[in-house]
Amino acid sequence: MKPYNKKLKQASRDLRNNMTEAEKLLWSRLRYKQILGLQFYRQKPILNFIVDFYCPSANLVIECDGSQHYTAEGVKG
Incomplete structure (x- = not known):
């Protein structure tokens, strides 16, 4: 299992x-x-990040950008 920040579990x-x-x-x-x-x-929490999708056998992370990045809050964040 990859190490992760336990504070990210609920998020x-x-x-x-x-x-x-x-x-x-x-x-x-x-x-x-x-x-x-x-x-x-x-x-999936990995280190200090939450990745959208993770495949451990391929050691692959997929980040999927959606429309939330085009809102005022998403652009600011």
Whole structure:
């Protein structure tokens, strides 16, 4: 298991419960090992970050930008 900041655990749970439309669409293709039988995790804390999707066997991180980045709050953040 990758090391992570334990303070991010609740934030990652909140993000899993409030996924963007782009994340939902991608997750529908990644879940259930649909791609080459690879297991992906969503909103995974790694070090001091929460990554959108993570595949440990491929050591792969996927970040999916959605419309939230175009709001005033998203641009500021």
